[in-house]
Amino acid sequence: MTIPPRLTKFLRSLLLSVLLPVQVAHAAGADRTETARQTIVRAILTTDDAQKREIIGSLVGQGDEAIRDLFTAWRQDSLFVFTAPDGAKVPVELAGDKDGTGAQSAVRVDNGEPLKDAAGKPLRLIGSQLAAVDHDARLRLAMKAVVDLLDLGSPVLAKRLRAIQTIGAAQKPDKLPALQARSQIETDPKARLALREAVALIQLADASEDVKLTGLSELRLLHTSSSYDLIKTARTKAETDGHPAVVKAATVALDAIDQHKSFINFFGTLFRGLSAGSILLVVALGLAITFGLMGVINMAHGEMITVGAYATYITQNVFGDGMNFTLPFVKIAIHLPGLHLTGWAYQLYFVAAIPIGFLSAALVGIMLERSVIRFLYRRPLESLLATWGVSLILQQLFKLTFGSNNVNVDSPVYLSSNWTVFDITFDWNRVFVIGFAMAIVCGVWLALTKTPLGLLIRCVMQNRTMAACMGVRTERVNMLTFGLGSGLAGLAGVFVTQLGTVGPSMGQEYIVDSFMTVVVGGVGSIFGTVVSALGIGLADQSLQQILLNPVLGKILVLVAIILFLQWRPTGLFAAKSRSLD
Amino acid sequence: MSSPIPVSPSPAARELPRSRHREFVVVGVLLTLLTVVFPVLNAHGVISDFTITLWGKYLCYALLAISVDLLWGYTGLLSLGQALFFSLGGYMLGMHLMLLIGPLGSYAKAGQNPAGLPDFMVFLGHTFLPPFWRPFHSFGFAVMMVFLLPGLLALIFGFLAFRSRIKGVYFSILTQALTYAASILFFRNDLTMGGNNGFTDFKFILGHSLVDKDTGPATMRGLFVASAVVLLLACLFCHWLNGTKFGLVRQAIRDGENRVLFSGYATAHFKLFVFVVAAMIAAVGGALFVPQAGIINPDQMTPAKSIEAVVWVAVGGRGTLIGPIIGAIGINALRSWATHAYPDSWLIILGAIFLVVVLFLPGGVVSLPTKISAMVRRRPEATPDPVVPAETESSKP
Numbered sequence: 001m002t003i004p005p006r007l008t009k010f011l012r013s014l015l016l017s018v019l020l021p022v023q024v025a026h027a028a029g030a031d032r033t034e035t036a037r038q039t040i041v042r043a044i045l046t047t048d049d050a051q052k053r054e055i056i057g058s059l060v061g062q063g064d065e066a067i068r069d070l071f072t073a074w075r076q077d078s079l080f081v082f083t084a085p086d087g088a089k090v091p092v093e094l095a096g097d098k099d100g101t102g103a104q105s106a107v108r109v110d111n112g113e114p115l116k117d118a119a120g121k122p123l124r125l126i127g128s129q130l131a132a133v134d135h136d137a138r139l140r141l142a143m144k145a146v147v148d149l150l151d152l153g154s155p156v157l158a159k160r161l162r163a164i165q166t167i168g169a170a171q172k173p174d175k176l177p178a179l180q181a182r183s184q185i186e187t188d189p190k191a192r193l194a195l196r197e198a199v200a201l202i203q204l205a206d207a208s209e210d211v212k213l214t215g216l217s218e219l220r221l222l223h224t225s226s227s228y229d230l231i232k233t234a235r236t237k238a239e240t241d242g243h244p245a246v247v248k249a250a251t252v253a254l255d256a257i258d259q260h261k262s263f264i265n266f267f268g269t270l271f272r273g274l275s276a277g278s279i280l281l282v283v284a285l286g287l288a289i290t291f292g293l294m295g296v297i298n299m300a301h302g303e304m305i306t307v308g309a310y311a312t313y314i315t316q317n318v319f320g321d322g323m324n325f326t327l328p329f330v331k332i333a334i335h336l337p338g339l340h341l342t343g344w345a346y347q348l349y350f351v352a353a354i355p356i357g358f359l360s361a362a363l364v365g366i367m368l369e370r371s372v373i374r375f376l377y378r379r380p381l382e383s384l385l386a387t388w389g390v391s392l393i394l395q396q397l398f399k400l401t402f403g404s405n406n407v408n409v410d411s412p413v414y415l416s417s418n419w420t421v422f423d424i425t426f427d428w429n430r431v432f433v434i435g436f437a438m439a440i441v442c443g444v445w446l447a448l449t450k451t452p453l454g455l456l457i458r459c460v461m462q463n464r465t466m467a468a469c470m471g472v473r474t475e476r477v478n479m480l481t482f483g484l485g486s487g488l489a490g491l492a493g494v495f496v497t498q499l500g501t502v503g504p505s506m507g508q509e510y511i512v513d514s515f516m517t518v519v520v521g522g523v524g525s526i527f528g529t530v531v532s533a534l535g536i537g538l539a540d541q542s543l544q545q546i547l548l549n550p551v552l553g554k555i556l557v558l559v560a561i562i563l564f565l566q567w568r569p570t571g572l573f574a575a576k577s578r579s580l581d
Numbered sequence: 582m583s584s585p586i587p588v589s590p591s592p593a594a595r596e597l598p599r600s601r602h603r604e605f606v607v608v609g610v611l612l613t614l615l616t617v618v619f620p621v622l623n624a625h626g627v628i629s630d631f632t633i634t635l636w637g638k639y640l641c642y643a644l645l646a647i648s649v650d651l652l653w654g655y656t657g658l659l660s661l662g663q664a665l666f667f668s669l670g671g672y673m674l675g676m677h678l679m680l681l682i683g684p685l686g687s688y689a690k691a692g693q694n695p696a697g698l699p700d701f702m703v704f705l706g707h708t709f710l711p712p713f714w715r716p717f718h719s720f721g722f723a724v725m726m727v728f729l730l731p732g733l734l735a736l737i738f739g740f741l742a743f744r745s746r747i748k749g750v751y752f753s754i755l756t757q758a759l760t761y762a763a764s765i766l767f768f769r770n771d772l773t774m775g776g777n778n779g780f781t782d783f784k785f786i787l788g789h790s791l792v793d794k795d796t797g798p799a800t801m802r803g804l805f806v807a808s809a810v811v812l813l814l815a816c817l818f819c820h821w822l823n824g825t826k827f828g829l830v831r832q833a834i835r836d837g838e839n840r841v842l843f844s845g846y847a848t849a850h851f852k853l854f855v856f857v858v859a860a861m862i863a864a865v866g867g868a869l870f871v872p873q874a875g876i877i878n879p880d881q882m883t884p885a886k887s888i889e890a891v892v893w894v895a896v897g898g899r900g901t902l903i904g905p906i907i908g909a910i911g912i913n914a915l916r917s918w919a920t921h922a923y924p925d926s927w928l929i930i931l932g933a934i935f936l937v938v939v940l941f942l943p944g945g946v947v948s949l950p951t952k953i954s955a956m957v958r959r960r961p962e963a964t965p966d967p968v969v970p971a972e973t974e975s976s977k978p
Contacts, residue, residue, distance in 0.1 A: 297750055299888075328925070375940055380750055381659050382939050385895055388888050389935025396928040512761045512884065515754045551765050558762040562741065562755060569745040 036064035040071075041110045044079065044091045044133050053142040065154075070109060071143045080130035082106065082115065082123075090115065094127050102126045149178045161194050165226065168198025171205035197222050204234050213249050220253040223260040231257075268425070269545045270538070275430035277537020278437035281530060282495055283510045284517035285444060286488030288529040290365075292518050293461040294481055296373055297384040300391040301514065302507025304486045306398060307364050308357035308493020309502045313407050315356050319349035328400035347412040353494050361490020362483040369482035374475070377464070391507070398504035406503035415498055429498045440491065441530055447484070448526070457481050461524075516561055522571030532572055536561075605820045608903050612816065615640075616809040620802045630798040633805050635917060637873040639910045640808040644866030646893045646905035647815050648859040653891065654899030655823070656855045657835030658748075662738075662756035663863045664886035665763050666731040670864025671871040671881065672767075673730055675780035676714060677723035678872060685784050700782070701775050711773050720787060727868040728861050735860035736853070743849035743856075748838065757884045767879040779878025786872050801873065808869045815862050816902055831855060892931075896938050898945025907946055 034042075036059060043055040059067055073079050073093050082090045091109040098104050103124040106115040114122040135143075149167075154160045164182075167175045179199050186192050196218060203215030216234075219227050235250035283305060290298045298304075314336065317323035322338025341349075368390060376383040415429040448454040460467045460477040468474045492510075500506065517536060521528030536557060543553035568574075619636060622628045645667045652658040679699040688694035688703040696709055716722045738759060747755060770776040783791055789800040822828045833841045834848050842848050871877045880886075890909075897908025912934070919927045938945060942952070 295750075297753075372936060372940065379943075381753065382895075382943070384659070384750070384753065385888070385892060386936055386939040388892075389932035389939070392928045392932035392935075396926070396932070400925060508885070512758055516758055519751060519754055551769055555762045555766055558758050561758065562738075565747060565751070565755065566741055566745045569747050569751070 035111075036067050037070070037110050037112060040067070041091050044074075044081065044109065045089060049136065049139065053139055056139070056142045056146060059146045066112065068147055071147055074133060074135055074143065075140060077132055078127075079109065079133040080106075080125070080127060081133060082125060082130055085118075091133065092125065092130075094125060094130075099124070102128065149175070157188055157191065160188075160191055164191065164194040164198050168194070168201040169226070169230070171202050171230070173202055173206065175202065193222065197224055197227060201227060201230055204230065213245060216246070216249040216253050220249075220256045223253075223256045228254065228257050265545060269541050271426060271430070273538035273541035274534065275427075275433050275537070276541050277534035278430075278434045279492075279496065279499060280513060280517055280537050281437045281533035282433070282440060282492040283489070284514040284521075284529055284533055285440060285526070286485040286492065287514045288485075288518050288521070288526055289444075289488065290482055290485035291515070292524045292526075292529070293457070294377075294478070294485070295380050296376070296482070297380055297387065298373070298485075299384055299388040299511065300368065300394060301387075301486075301489055302509075302511040303391050303394040303398075304361045304365055304489035304507070305493040305496065305510055306394070306502075306504065306507040307361040308490030309409070309497050309506060310398065310402060310407075310493075311357040311360040311490065312350070312353040312494045312497045313402075313409050313502060315353040316349045316409055319346050319352070325401055328397060347414065350412045350415070350494075350498075354491065357490040357494035358487040359490075361493065362487030365486020365489075366479055366483040368486070369479050373482065374478060377478070395504050395507075402504065404504060406501045406506075409497040409502050411498055433495055433499070436495065440488065441526070444488070444526060453477075453480065457484075516558070520561055520564060520571055522573040525571070525573040528571055528573030601820075601823065604902050605816070608816050608820075608906065609813065611903075612809055612813045612906075616806055616813065619809075620806055623798070623802055623805075630801060633798070634801050634873055636910075637801065637805040637808050638870060639913050640805070640812050641866045641870035641873065642890070642893070642913055643812055643906045643909040644808070644815055644869070645863050645890050646897070646909035647812070647819065648863040648866070649890050649894045650899055650901075650905040651819060651855060651859045651862065653894060654901070654904070655819075655828070655835065656831050656852060657838075658852060658856065659753045659891065660756045660856070660859070661753050661884050661887040661891070662760045663859070663890050664884070665760040665882055666735065666860040666863040667867035667870070667886075667890075668767075668877060668879070668882040669731045669734070669763075670727045670867030671877040672774060672780070672867075673717075673726040673864070674723050674868040675783075675871045675877045676717040676774075677720055678783040678786060679775075679780050680714070680718050681785045682782065686782070699775075699780075701778060701780075702773060705770055705773075705776075707773070714773070724868070727864050731860045731864035732857050735857045739853045739856040743852045746849075757887070760882060760884045760887055764879045764882040764884075767882055775878065777879060779876060779880075780871070781876040781878075783872060783875055791872055791875070804869065804873050808873070811865055811869060812906070815865075816906075819902060827851070827854075892935050892938075894945075896934060896945055898947030901945075901947050904945050904947045911946070 039055060039059055043052050046052045046055060070079070070093070073095075078094050080092055080094060082092045084090055092106040092115050093109055094104040094106055096105045103126045106123055106125045107113070108115050115125070117123050149163070154163065164179070167179060179195055179202070182195060186195055200215040200218035200222065203211045204219065206215070216231070219231060231250050231253050235247055235254070238246035238250065286304065287298070287301050290296050290301065314323065317338065318336050319339050319341050321340060322336050324333065324335050326333045368387075372386050372390060373383060376386060411429065415432055417428050419426045419428070419431075446454075448457060456467075456472055456477045457480070459470075460472060460474050461481070464474050467477075496502075496506070496510075500509070513536075517533045518529055520536065521530070521532035539560065540553055540557050543556055544550050547553050547556075565571075615636075619628060619633060623630065623633045645663060648666070649660070649663050652660045652663070680697075682699065683689065683697050686694060686700045686703075688700050689697065694700075694703050698707060698710055702710075717726075738756075742752060742755060766772060767774055767779075768777050774780075785791060786800065786804075789803070790796050791800055822831075830841065830846055831851055834846075834851060838848055867877070867881075889912075893908035893912050894905045895908070896912060897906065898904030912931070916927065916931070919930055923930070942948065944952075
């Protein structure tokens with residue numbers, strides 16, 4: 001086209017203004033300020049069919065949703081031309097229910113406002129008394145072409161991206177001008193990349209070899225996985241048609257995509273493995289204290305996690321609209337008033353839940369230690385049975401209090417998004433878990449090695465009797481140590497609300513894994529737990545990636561652990577001792 | 582730990598041979614009575630068919646409990662994998678029973694199953710029987726596998742575990758992991774073992790109908806008698822084993838493994854033997870359980886089920902012959918009643934029973950008479966805990 005489109009549009013409106021004086025006001029400034037609605041009005045009032053199609057075609061690339069609605073109305077024969085008392089022709093859409101006389105409310109096509117008479121009262125019109133706006137097959141085709149490309153100009157980025165990808169995947173050459181037009185004005189980098197890909201894909205489907213090669217070299221640079229299958233198809237076609245240059249270029253492009261894929265997979269797996277390991281670490285760290293240091297086999301450790309998770313749930317509800325629940329057996333109804341916070345203040349519930357989860361689980365742990373575990377320090381195997389009984393009781397109490405269904409814990413905004421760096425997705429909640437696991441490990445290490453309580457804990461765990469002889473109140477130290485271990489489980493519970501489900505039996509999912517982690521790391525060694533948690537997490541995720549089968553991967557990890565203990569029966573970093581048990 | 586922690590003498594060592602025999606006679610008489618009286622009363626309509634099936638299942642659980650007791654009570658190995666061996670035995674016989682359904686399956690009835698596959702395979706779109714299923718057409722092979730597969734698994738796992746001297750808590754945690762791994766494996770459909778629904782809808786065993794209105798009760802009676810007889814045989818075996826030198830070494834391992842080791846015994850071999858035998862006893866229990874319960878699925882295989890079996894033994898009294906039987910029957914009868922009467926509180930009751938038994942009654946129910954008589958004589962300090970084998974601080978690092 002030699003005449004710029006804007007100019008033709010102007011000329012066209014000029015022509016129209018001659019034909020239809022009423023439109024002069026609209027058409028005068030048509031080229032820039034004309035809205036999609038006004039363009040449609042112009043199309044309706046044009047009498048020439050070819051011109052009509054051309055005006056409608058000029059809407060390509062616009063993202064106004066009104067276009068879709070109006071075109072639908074047009075095709076369904078609900079657009080009419082109303083002739084005002086002063087002779088002006090106003091296209092209207094009749095919508096809503098018909099009343100007794102068959103009249104419907106009328107909406108002006110040019111601005112979407114209700115049609116009003118001189119007194120400013122909304123008019124109701126009867127469709128059969130007005131001139132309907134007609135349409136033929138070719139016009140409908142033109143409208144469809146506009147609607148098809150409507151999303152291309154959508155102000156919503158996700159919608160735009162989807163439209164671009166759909167057009168690219170369809171590889172229809174007639175859409176090329178629209179894409180190129182969009183590329184001129186598109187500013188978003190993601191959409192620009194998508195546009196380049198879509199253009200290249202359409203070029204790939206071109207008959208000419210040169211255009212194909214241009215497309216392929218572009219696709220090689222973009223190396224998107226979405227283009228993989230299409231390139232493969234093109235290569236097969238080129239092989240049968242005998243275009244060796246295209247085949248070669250396609251192979252190069254496919255290799256580039258493969259390489260990029262394995263790069264993403266490698267780092268993606270590394271990241272997921274680290275985050276899975278961090279969850280395991282947070283879950284197992286509490287156990288490393290109660291089991292590793294104290295020698296108590298706390299099968300109710302999973303329920304301490306559940307306590308933390310439900311504490312998060314309650315905190316969320318208190319920040320929101322409050323909640324009611326009834327304590328089982330004693331039948332005391334508890335009403336927690338809500339703070340009715342919204343926006344950021346509400347989102348902060350998660351920050352508040354962290355200390356609340358820790359303290360509530362620590363409290364339950366201390367109660368458990370005082371009532372049951374303190375009698376069992378010399379009978380570790382029986383502590384397994386007793387705490388399993390406790391775990392059954394707690395699970396049932398959760399079920400009776402909060403219901404047996406999973407409860408919903410919202411993800412705060414600051415944890416529910418992600419970063420994409422080099423096509424690798426980093427979910428914020430996982431990044432957060434990794435960071436938090438590190439913080440907790442440092443905290444525990446500092447608490448155990450640099451505080452007076454840590455000193456007491458270590459000496460009591462090494463030799464309870466001797467510590468007691470030296471005047472350490474071992475009972476109290478036991479209680480606090482167990483509280484610390486349980487509190488850490490509670491912290492883990494706060495975190496798993498962001499990654500898994502929250503229900504009465506959720507703790508059971510973690511118990512076997514966390515015991516394995518502590519055993520592999522070497523009982524009594526916090527550092528060993530860190531290494532083994534990260535190692536198991538990475539092994540688990542890599543096996544899942546390699547085998548494409550999560551269950552088989554998990555089984556292999558368990559078998560590997562059993563074999564590993566053949567080699568090091570006391571775990572990775574066992575406390576060295578010459579004593580014989 | 583090298584500190585000379587006093588090792589309390591084990592109950593069996595303290596017991597006079599006479600009391601050991603007395604216990605066996607009690608168990609023998611009770612079980613014989615059970616074997617005879619229940620079926621006879623059932624045949625005359627005094628005991629309902631439902632009760633017979635229920636008690637048949639209790640007896641299978643008792644077998645599982647005996648296997649736990651053999652390991653934990655007598656050898657000091659707390660295995661959390663017995664439910665795995667129990668269900669493996671059940672699965673092996675279940676495969677045979679599945680193949681017997683044949684033309685009575687719902688797909689076969691609808692004419693959609695020309696190959697005569699088990700229903701779940703048709704459902705999953707299989708067109709032919711996987712090769713490892715084929716030998717299970719034979720009852721003899723299935724029974725052989727009931728012993729072989731769990732035995733072999735126990736042999737391999739036990740060899741690895743005992744060779745590297747994994748013991749105490751570590752052994753428990755490892756067996757728990759093994760059970761967990763197996764259960765998630767059996768939950769998968771592509772293992773062609775029925776996925777999470779497992780095997781169900783059995784029709785025949787050895788040519789006898791399990792579901793027929795007229796002949797079904799007689800089959801169930803037969804299975805009940807078989808369970809009772811096997812239980813009796815298991816008790817006989819345990820009793821015999823306890824009397825042998827092997828049995829004594831085994832108990833010595835429980836009370837002080839290192840001393841036995843330094844006395845020149847290869848403790849790993851002793852433990853391995855007991856582990857394999859216990860796995861087989863549990864597997865037989867599972868095999869008898871499946872036709873009576875009419876279902877086997879991976880839920881039976883979870884670590885939680887294993888712990889439950891340990892609890893039956895703890896409640897009944899470990900290190901005794903009659904304790905596990907009382908525990909298994911008692912707790913399961915209580916469950917049957919409580920899950921109907923107090924469905925909400927059943928788990929709490931069960932949990933509370935554990936706590937009470939572990940904290941206040943380490944010898945289990947069978948030690949109750951001794952405790953009471955001691956209390957009556959007002960000399961509680963004179964009676965040491967009867968059945969608490971020395972748990973030294975061995976699990977501590």
